[in-house]
Amino acid sequence: MKHADTLAQLPVRTALPALARALEEHGTAVLCAPPGTGKTTLVPLVLAGLVGSDGAGGAGGGPVRRVLVAEPRRIAARAAARRMAWLLGEEVGRRVGFTVRGERRAGPGTVVEVVTTGVLLQRLQRDPELAGVDVVVLDECHERHLDADTAAAFLLDVRTALRPDLRLVAASATTDAEGWARLMGGAPVVEAQGVSHPVEVVWAPPSRPVRPPHGLWVDPVLLEHVAGVVRRALREREGDVLCFLPGVGEIGRVAGLLGGSVDGAEVLQVHGRAPAAVQDAVLAGGSGRRRVVLATAVAESSLTVPGVRIVVDAGLAREPRTDHARGLSALTTVRASRAAARQRAGRAGREAPGAVYRCWPEADEPRLPAFPAPEITVADLTAFALQAACWGDPDASGLALLDPPPAGALSAARAVLTATGAVDATGRPTARGRRMAGLGVHPRLARALLDGAREVGARRAAEVVALLSEEPPREYGDDLAAAWRTARRGGDAYAARWRAEAGRLERAVRGDGAEGAGADVPPRAGDDSVAGLVAALAFPERVARARGERAYLMASGTRAELGEGSRLAGVAWVAVAVADRPVAAASARVRLGAVIDEDTARFAAASLFAEDEEVHWSAARRDVVARRVTRLGAVELSAAPLAAPPAERVRGALLEGLAAEGVGLLRWSPQAEVLRQRLAFLHRVLGEPWPDVSDAALLAAAPEWLGLELDRARGRADLERVDAGQALERLLPWAGGQAARLDELAPERLEVPSGSRVRVDYSGEQPVLAVKLQELFGLARTPRVADGRVPVLVHLLSPAGRPAAVTADLESFWRDGYRAVRAELRGRYPRHPWPEDPTTATATRRTNARR
Structure with a gap:
């Protein structure tokens, strides 16, 4: 009826x-x-x-x-x-x-x-x-x-x-x-217009600071506050309570804080992992006793929970996120959107006037996202890409979609499908790819099921894949093999769903007709080996080698760490099945993994195996390293010295070293430094054809001016013996004949009236001639360089060699400045000449004759 x-x-x-x-x-x-x-x-x-x-x-x-x-x-x-x-x-x-x-x-x-x-x-x-x-x-x-x-x-x-x-x-x-x-x-x-009753909004923010969520982590302070708000709502209002939490773990924690009942109300849980009987009981309505229903976002619009007059909203949701660079995909906790908050609040006014308690400050409301992110814009697109390929549209360009798939995410998905043999080079599905698409699991797990069935038998491969298709409860631990054993003997709702899914997958792979899928493979390996192999087949880029007690490096190049107390700690190799990377963390966090050995890693990730002659500059050793290396992705398996590395690769490594360390690797004698300073001066003042000898320019032109030395060098020690000045002369403008004018344009020394040849210092913006004052008597004008364009800056020294005056205009100094210097110094240095007219006096390096 x-x-x-x-x-x-x-x-x-x-x-x-x-x-x-x-x-x-x-x-x-x-x-x-x-x-x-x-x-x-x-x-x-x-x-x-x-x-x-x-x-x-x-x-x-x-x-x-x-x-x-x-x-x-x-x-x-x-x-x-x-x-x-x-x-x-x-x-x-x-x-x-x-x-x-x-x-x-x-x-x-x-x-x-x-x-x-x-x-x-x-x-x-x-x-x-x-x-x-x-x-x-x-x-x-x-x-x-x-x-x-x-x-x-x-x-x-x-x-x-x-x-x-x-x-x-x-x-x-x-x-x-x-x-x-x-x-x-x-x-x-x-x-269609709904019949809605008024819903009062009660702002109930935490009184203590709450740290923002990251990954699947939610601050326990917030969960304690939510439990407190539920108790408050039961005291203040009539009717059942529907409390929105982001996931199963948070529902379990709040349920534990509330106990089996609170203020006479029964506490129930609604989520995808709850037993069917519990779900049916919640959706059928109460039996006269008040209820507190803890639910995920499934209750926002998909389900109707009768009797609800109160909604408590924690303000969080779960959305998928994919780190394509590191090959990590996981759900992450985010602030619920304003649209979701409206949907949740509406549940309190379905049958009568109600109230929603929002566990965040009212001031935060405008900062919430308007709508949840479309999954196509943030999720792993591997399954979508396989569906599109099997539909006949590999790049999804012809599909009517509200939001197009991001190009980078789709490219990463295609790379996974190509590596697993699901699509060919054109993106079209292979026969294997069509079989994978028909198994009803993620393509990675489909690959593990098909290939794993040949190695360990259809039943055991199906059981492990079933574990990976719906992550086991956290209390099962992070060891995949141990979780497998727990599921086999478990009587909880997860174990029941796992057994049903394992049976479905076994029937699917046996009925699929894949080679070896129906064979009864003897159990030649234990649970640990089987779990490790299947997990490695599903996630080959996540096979990882130990770098410490709990630290690992995955083949993808991402570092990973086990949690405190992990059963996997200390093993040499693990296959990481589930991992996430907390915000600002340097390493991924392993949430589920399995023990493997190197042979299993090499078998599962064979496409990542490479053997190469590696010649490069090592920043750690500050030298050229030449080795024969075998790798599994980013994981180094073995290395041996390379006796005779190709000269061109050594040359490239030396150039890497120069780029990393700078031209200071060469031997810069004082003479070489002076030559570089003179050339820098001429380039700054005259420009071309005088070369730029800045660090950046020298590094860019290193093959030109260090060519012969690079050809002969084999490591840092050889570079350190290179006479930089001698090599630098190759940059002089020899072709146009300008090189012959170097000493004329930027003389290393200038002869002064005393007959001394004094070195010119080109290290600053203006050339400097530091000379004792008495050696310049009779010199009316300041010496100039660079075809007379630049006067030298004369540092006039006392007889003791200390600066007495600085001038770029000797004529002015003799006329206006000398008299003050003479008055100050002649009493201190009486044995040195201090004529009244220096322009007519004879320059000298000596003191006055004894009387």
């Missing part, structure tokens, strides 16, 4: 006539309906003809159609199917059924089938026409999951090329309706 009263009360019924017209006239429609209006439950039943638009009647006067409803999550797919079956007064599996990965409840008479978007993609790849399906409803489009966006693109292709009669509805609580309408070729937008 149908629950006619419930059906008739669902607000979406008012939009059903417009939806029917849109589909009749255009074949597509965008349905915007708030949570709780019946878009997920009544709309498919009406479209299938199982009920009329008013909730009554067997077929509403129309034909029965087969409807496929796609949900982004397994828990939502099961819940929607159960709700629709309940509305029809039937058991799931009759006219309404569901299919999720590893579980199917549907039969020949099923008219409305709810599937996950991942299952829908698999069906589209097998049967693009979706034979027998009349209508597809893509639910919760606003969440922008990658599988949902991909399924929408494929379905629009199907409508264009194969099935123009296939009707398509994009349904969402809140979405970019106009964007979806344009994407679907001008589809009409149909809006």
Whole structure:
């Protein structure tokens, strides 16, 4: 018996006539309906003809159609199917059924089938026409999951090329309706008004400082505060509490803080890993006792939790992030968007007036992101790239997507697919790639399943891949083999799902027909070896060699560290299955890994193996290093000295050394330094053809002026013996004959009236001639260099060699400055001449004759 009263009360019924017209006239429609209006439950039943638009009647006067409803999550797919079956007064599996990965409840008479978007993609790849399906409803489009966006693109292709009669509805609580309408070729937008009650916003920020989240880490201070806010809400309000937390771990911690019950209210947990019985009990409603339901974002719009009058929002969400440079993909904790906050708050006003307690300051609200990031813009695109390749569009350029895939992420994904043999050089899928796509797991895990089955048998490979496809609970530890043993003997919900998924994968790989997949391989290796091999096959660039007790270097070049107390500490090699890199951390953090040996690492990561003759400049040794090296990616396996390295590579290494260390590696005698200073002066004053001899210029021209020395050198010691001055002479402008004028233009010494030849110092901006004052008597004008363009700066020294005066204009000094110097110094140095007129006196290096 149908629950006619419930059906008739669902607000979406008012939009059903417009939806029917849109589909009749255009074949597509965008349905915007708030949570709780019946878009997920009544709309498919009406479209299938199982009920009329008013909730009554067997077929509403129309034909029965087969409807496929796609949900982004397994828990939502099961819940929607159960709700629709309940509305029809039937058991799931009759006219309404569901299919999720590893579980199917549907039969020949099923008219409305709810599937996950991942299952829908698999069906589209097998049967693009979706034979027998009349209508597809893509639910919760606003969440922008990658599988949902991909399924929408494929379905629009199907409508264009194969099935123009296939009707398509994009349904969402809140979405970019106009964007979806344009994407679907001008589809009409149909809006349903929800019945919402007022929701009071209560700002409840923590009183203590809370550190921002990073990776999967959430400050325990915030979780303690959330638990406190739940207790406060129970005291201040009536009704059940729905508390939003970012993930399963945080739900478990808050549940522990609250205990099994709090203030007489029962504490329940809703997430994808919760047992089906618990999920059903929460979604069915309470039995008179107050409830506190701790939930992930799945309860924002995908699920309806009856009895809720209070929402407590921790303000966090989980989004995928991919570090393509390091090959790390993981969920990360972020601030929830304003759109998500509105969705969550709305849950408190579904059935009556309610309240939302927001666990952040009101002042933070404007700084929150407006919407969550579309998954296609931030996630690992390897699975998407394989789906697109198998669909016949390797670069995804022809797919109708709201947001295009980032070029860098798509390129990284193609590289993974090429390395695993899933696509060829043109990006087209290989036969192996099509098999991988049909296994229903990430391409990395599909590779591990296919290749692992040949090595260790289908069952054991499937069991390990099942562990990797849904990360085990944290209490299972970070040792993959130990987690495997725990799952085998475990009786928790995770172990039950793991056994079901392992069975599905075993059947898939045996039925796949892959070489060796069906063979009963004897258990020649223990759990540790099998787990390590399969993990290494899935993530070959993450095989890692120890660099300390808990420190490792992965083949990708990324450093990794084990956690305190890890069971893996101290082993020589590990295969890192799950890792993340906390903000500002130098190393990735290993969350799940397995023990392997070098042979396993080399087998799994064979494409990364390289043997090379390595000749380079070592910054650590400050010398040329020439070795024969074998590597697995960035991990060095062995090295031996190279007896006779090629001369051109040694030359290149020496140039590296000069670039790193500077021209100071050469032997700069005082004479060489003087020559460099003279050339620098001429280049600064006269320019070309006089060479630039700055460090940068000399390094750039090193092959030219050090050519012969570089050819003969074999290491740093040879460079240190090179006479830099002699080599520098090669840069002189010999071709034009200007080199012969070096001593004329920038003389190393100048002859003064006393007959002395005094060295000119070119180290500063202006050449300096430092000479005793008495040696310049009779010299009326300042000496000049560079074709008379630059006067030297004369440092006039006392008889003791100390500066007495500085001038670039001797004539002026003799006239105006000499008299003061003479008065000051002649009493101190009476044996030296101090004539009244220095311009007519005879210059001398000697003292006065004795009297």
